Amino acid sequence: MTLEDWYRQDRLPHIYCAGCGNGTVLNATLRAVEALGYDINETTFVSGIGCSSRAGGYTAADSLHTTHGRALAFATGVKLVKPKQHVIVFTGDGDCSAIGGNHFIHACRRNIDLTVICMNNNIYGMTGGQGSPCTPKGSITTTTPYGMQEQPFDLCRLAEAAGANYVARWTSFHVKELTEAIRVGLETPGLSFIEVLAQCPTAYGNKNKLRQPTQMIEMFKKNAVKKAKADRNAAEGIPLEPGQFVVGEFVRRANPPLGVVKE
Amino acid sequence: MTGKTEFYNGNTACAEGALAAGCRFFAGYPITPSTEIAERMASRLPKVGGTFVQMEDELASMAAIVGGSWAGARSMTATSGPGFSLMMENIGYAAITETPCVVVNVQRGGPSTGQPTMAAQGDMMQVRYGSHGDYSIIALSPSSVQEMFDLTVKAFNLADRFRTPVFLMADETIGHMREKILLRENVEIIPRRELKEGELPCEPDENGIPGFGTFGNGHNIHITGLTHNEKGYPATDSAELHEAMVRRQVDKIEKHRLELTDVDIVNPEAEIVFISYGAPTRTVRQLLADEPDTYGHLNLRIVWPFPDHCLDEFKNAKAFIVPEMNLGQIAKEVRQYTNVKIITAPKLGGALHTVEELKKAAAAAETATRPVTEVRL
Amino acid sequence: MKLVINEHRCKGCNLCTMVCPYRIFQEGSKPGARGYVIPVLDRPERCTNCRLQKVYGRQLCGMCQMICPDQAISWVEEKPFEPKNVEIEY
Numbered sequence: 001m002t003l004e005d006w007y008r009q010d011r012l013p014h015i016y017c018a019g020c021g022n023g024t025v026l027n028a029t030l031r032a033v034e035a036l037g038y039d040i041n042e043t044t045f046v047s048g049i050g051c052s053s054r055a056g057g058y059t060a061a062d063s064l065h066t067t068h069g070r071a072l073a074f075a076t077g078v079k080l081v082k083p084k085q086h087v088i089v090f091t092g093d094g095d096c097s098a099i100g101g102n103h104f105i106h107a108c109r110r111n112i113d114l115t116v117i118c119m120n121n122n123i124y125g126m127t128g129g130q131g132s133p134c135t136p137k138g139s140i141t142t143t144t145p146y147g148m149q150e151q152p153f154d155l156c157r158l159a160e161a162a163g164a165n166y167v168a169r170w171t172s173f174h175v176k177e178l179t180e181a182i183r184v185g186l187e188t189p190g191l192s193f194i195e196v197l198a199q200c201p202t203a204y205g206n207k208n209k210l211r212q213p214t215q216m217i218e219m220f221k222k223n224a225v226k227k228a229k230a231d232r233n234a235a236e237g238i239p240l241e242p243g244q245f246v247v248g249e250f251v252r253r254a255n256p257p258l259g260v261v262k263e
Numbered sequence: 264m265t266g267k268t269e270f271y272n273g274n275t276a277c278a279e280g281a282l283a284a285g286c287r288f289f290a291g292y293p294i295t296p297s298t299e300i301a302e303r304m305a306s307r308l309p310k311v312g313g314t315f316v317q318m319e320d321e322l323a324s325m326a327a328i329v330g331g332s333w334a335g336a337r338s339m340t341a342t343s344g345p346g347f348s349l350m351m352e353n354i355g356y357a358a359i360t361e362t363p364c365v366v367v368n369v370q371r372g373g374p375s376t377g378q379p380t381m382a383a384q385g386d387m388m389q390v391r392y393g394s395h396g397d398y399s400i401i402a403l404s405p406s407s408v409q410e411m412f413d414l415t416v417k418a419f420n421l422a423d424r425f426r427t428p429v430f431l432m433a434d435e436t437i438g439h440m441r442e443k444i445l446l447r448e449n450v451e452i453i454p455r456r457e458l459k460e461g462e463l464p465c466e467p468d469e470n471g472i473p474g475f476g477t478f479g480n481g482h483n484i485h486i487t488g489l490t491h492n493e494k495g496y497p498a499t500d501s502a503e504l505h506e507a508m509v510r511r512q513v514d515k516i517e518k519h520r521l522e523l524t525d526v527d528i529v530n531p532e533a534e535i536v537f538i539s540y541g542a543p544t545r546t547v548r549q550l551l552a553d554e555p556d557t558y559g560h561l562n563l564r565i566v567w568p569f570p571d572h573c574l575d576e577f578k579n580a581k582a583f584i585v586p587e588m589n590l591g592q593i594a595k596e597v598r599q600y601t602n603v604k605i606i607t608a609p610k611l612g613g614a615l616h617t618v619e620e621l622k623k624a625a626a627a628a629e630t631a632t633r634p635v636t637e638v639r640l
Numbered sequence: 641m642k643l644v645i646n647e648h649r650c651k652g653c654n655l656c657t658m659v660c661p662y663r664i665f666q667e668g669s670k671p672g673a674r675g676y677v678i679p680v681l682d683r684p685e686r687c688t689n690c691r692l693q694k695v696y697g698r699q700l701c702g703m704c705q706m707i708c709p710d711q712a713i714s715w716v717e718e719k720p721f722e723p724k725n726v727e728i729e730y
Contacts, residue, residue: 004714007711008485010494011496012649012711013648013649013651013710013711013712014710016709016710017651018651018652018653018676018710019651019653019654019655019709020653020709021709022709023708023709023710023711024655024706024707024708024709026709026711027705027706027707027708027709027711028706031706040483041479041480041481041483042479044334044478044479046330056485057485057487057496057497060483061483062333062476062478062479062482062483062484062485062486063484063485063486064330064333064478064486065485065486065487065488065489065497066326066329066330066353066356066488067326067352067353067356067488070322070323070326070352070353073318073319073322073323073324073326073327073330074326074327074329074330075330076290076316076318076323076326076327076330077288077290077316077326077327077328077329077330077331077332077333077334077338078330078331078333078334078478079330079334080288080314080316080327080331081287081288081314081330081331081334081335081336081338082334082335082478082479084479085334085478085479102319102320102323103319103322103323103326106318106319106323172707172709173707175703175706175707176703176706179706201653212654213653213654213655214653214654214655214657214658217655217658217707218658
């Protein structure tokens with residue numbers, strides 16, 4: 001199978017806006033899946049609701065596009081009944097951490113053998129740009145017209161604390177690292193959580209002086225601090241500057257997973 | 264039929280029925296008075312090669328069994344009123360994606376937390392109309408421990424035959440009551456029809472039911488809760504397509520009402536007829552045992568789709584008395600199909616109707632003048 | 641190998657113009673068939689992957705294809721060079 005065979009050809013071009021990072025994340029995911037040589041019949045994509053969750057429908061494998069926030073619960077059912085299936089979950093920041101927060105922490109706690117790819121665009125894109133639990137403090141959205149007042153979620157730390165076996169964060173600019181992280185995540189037994197900061201120029205950038213997709217990618221490039229450097233800085237007492245975020249692999253461990261075929 | 268005779272409560276019988284029907288995946292969340300089903304499944308499923316998982320809530324339980332069903336297993340969950348309310352979201356999802364699954368609702372007093380240890384039948388309308396949008400489902404109502412077993416088996420067969428969520432609407436009385444039960448062996452299993460080569464994933468057959476594209480079997484299909492076309496792809500902007508999809512999904516059940524009729528008709532010549540389902544059926548049968556020729560009786564084992572044609576069997580009927588453990592939910596449904604006057608005999612709080620109370624309702628039928636009269640018992 | 645942009649898929653976000661180390665992708669100026677302004681290719685024969693994929697037997701660089709959110713960038717086989725009679729005017 002070639003990479004192009006993993007795309008559901010009769011549904012492309014997809015519905016994403018020009019410059020949407022979700023398409024890039026879809027590329028990286030399918031590239032990782034293809035690199036591992038997975039059988040398309042043994043791969044299942046599950047997704048919730050939102051822009052991110054439309055990604056599953058553009059893959060040529062079996063895909064279940066479910067209800068808002070519940071993708072991980074549906075995926076748990078699929079995986080437990082057919083443990084041989086490689087189950088990959090596409091979710092977004094609102095889907096995963098707001099309405100699906102409980103399912104997320106419990107999927108991590110169970111450490112069920114899923115690969116969860118969270119396209120964090122800091123906003124509810126599908127409904128037109130409302131603030132999400134991952135909207136950075138001070139950002140303007142349609143429901144935070146005076147700037148977000150609440151603390152954003154750090155999904156990677158949440159996943160780590162809840163018990164996921166593999167946790168990484170990259171952006172839609174770091175395509176090679178992201179592809180590698182997804183590949184490692186797919187190979188790691190137990191829950192692998194890969195958070196991808198993806199640009200939403202239409203709903204988020206538009207209100208936050210990042211109107212062009214290229215501007216948002218430049219912002220990711222500028223503000224991403226690799227984990228090693230962040231750790232070094234932290235040891236020296238240098239905190240992250242405003243707007244900066246850490247990218248890299250946070251956890252890789254081998255706690256007993258659920259839903260893995262016993263050999 | 265052969266099998267072992269046991270002395271079980273209704274919930275245990277339900278779990279055994281599910282296992283006999285080939286259920287191999289159960290996702291649930293503890294809730295009184297249905298917990299024994301989950302407990303039984305937790306202990307029995309691993310021994311027969313199945314999987315039990317206790318989810319974080321009922322939203323997730325319902326989601327997991329839909330996922331499990333698409334992965335190819337006969338899947339079930341069990342709950343009671345408060346959990347049933349949470350399941351509504353994904354019941355709608357199961358309806359639009361035509362996912363076969365079985366949901367057991369051991370009903371208790373509501374609304375809200377209500378009476379956790381008391382029987383009620385207050386979810387009969389919720390099961391039919393609870394999720395948003397237009398859809399149709401099948402709901403069964405057992406009135407004995409043996410029926411908990413038999414109707415659970417039937418529920419799985421109907422779910423796979425019609426590709427729909429099927430509900431077993433038991434109540435606390437039936438769930439916790441112990442009776443002699445025959446654990447039938449080699450029950451009839453009607454498997455779901457697998458999608459054929461070259462057939463589209465949502466292309467209906469002559470019965471309006473598409474083939475089932477089990478995940479992992481090489482069909483490579485897309486399943487979505489959005490309005491979808493025959494390929495299964497989202498197509499939300501066509502009014503015609505949406506109407507055609509919803510109508511087909513409703514019609515596949517409503518147009519099979521005759522096949523989906525499971526009733527007992529007693530004394531069809533009678534003038535005063537009791538219509539009952541679930542626990543009140545037991546009291547009506549007691550009354551009929553005392554006075555065999557006075558009253559007619561229509562017992563519903565399948566409540567939804569409502570078997571309206573059965574009302575016509577009672578040609579001399581002057582009154583239909585509907586004893587229910589709610590404020591007259593199915594009585595309203597009866598009203599839609601008949602001009603015969605209706606006596607509702609609601610009883611809340613968890614106690615069953617007594618024979619005396621049913622006689623009181625029958626006496627009220629003689630004097631009632633309005634189309635629908637409620638008797639305060 | 642030849643670098644091509646699928647005009648049916650491209651939405652003109654210009655992310656490819658950012659990531660190409662040779663700056664082969666340049667912002668376009670005229671709207672294409674679907675109304676999006678599609679980037680133009682500046683001397684695409686400089687692309688590493690075009691030149692060396694066959695030699696190394698694997699994909700090289702490919703940043704533009706990986707970041708393209710619309711799956712619009714790909715490499716296609718070129719037709720082999722066909723000798724032609726060319727009249728040269730002196």
